[in-house]
Amino acid sequence: MRAFVAIGSNIGDRLQNIAKAVKYLGLEPGITIKKVSSLLETDPVGGPPQGKFINGVIKIETALSARELLKRLQKIESSLGRARTVKDGPRTLDLDILLYGKSIINEPDLTIPHPRMLEREFVMKPLLEIEPNIKNKWSSQKKSRKPVRRLIQRARNTNA
Numbered sequence: 471m472r473a474f475v476a477i478g479s480n481i482g483d484r485l486q487n488i489a490k491a492v493k494y495l496g497l498e499p500g501i502t503i504k505k506v507s508s509l510l511e512t513d514p515v516g517g518p519p520q521g522k523f524i525n526g527v528i529k530i531e532t533a534l535s536a537r538e539l540l541k542r543l544q545k546i547e548s549s550l551g552r553a554r555t556v557k558d559g560p561r562t563l564d565l566d567i568l569l570y571g572k573s574i575i576n577e578p579d580l581t582i583p584h585p586r587m588l589e590r591e592f593v594m595k596p597l598l599e600i601e602p603n604i605k606n607k608w609s610s611q612k613k614s615r616k617p618v619r620r621l622i623q624r625a626r627n628t629n630a
């Protein structure tokens with residue numbers, strides 16, 4: 471299955487955290503890294519005052535289920551020392567599943583497509599860089615079926 475994972479870090483050596491995470495991800499059985507986007511530095515959205523993030527998006531091919539993929543991402547987050555303390559607070563490493571094929575999953579602890587991805591330029595920009603023709607076909611809302619480029623434009627306009 472083709473999947474996209476968002477990666478972010480705003481504590482410590484952010485570039486090194488991201489480099490390590492990509493390496494660990496690629497070493498996981500059942501996960502092959504296909505593309506890694508450029509990285510961008512972004513201001514934090516929500517949460518307490520905190521440092522800037524470095525963000526990017528990774529395209530993978532995986533034999534794992536979405537839930538198993540989430541578990542592996544959480545394992546990698548923990549191995550880089552992420553402690554879940556403050557909600558939306560600073561983190562050494564954040565890995566989120568953006569898309570898992572065309573699946574729509576609405577479970578208490580797993581929502582795919584990632585619910586806030588369309589509003590986040592720091593997600594959409596790198597996603598479009600590595601997958602320029604991706605369309606928002608998964609959405610059940612008609613207005614969200616526009617090509618994601620237009621959604622990005624909207625995100626820019628609303629300064630999200």
Ligand code: AMP
Binds near residue numbers: 554564
């Ligand atoms: P965060 O602290 O922002 O990384 O949120 C982590 C929590 O979000 C975890 O408990 C996950 O179970 C949950 N979650 C829900 N949907 C997703 C998703 N698509 N990717 C990663 N985590 C998710």
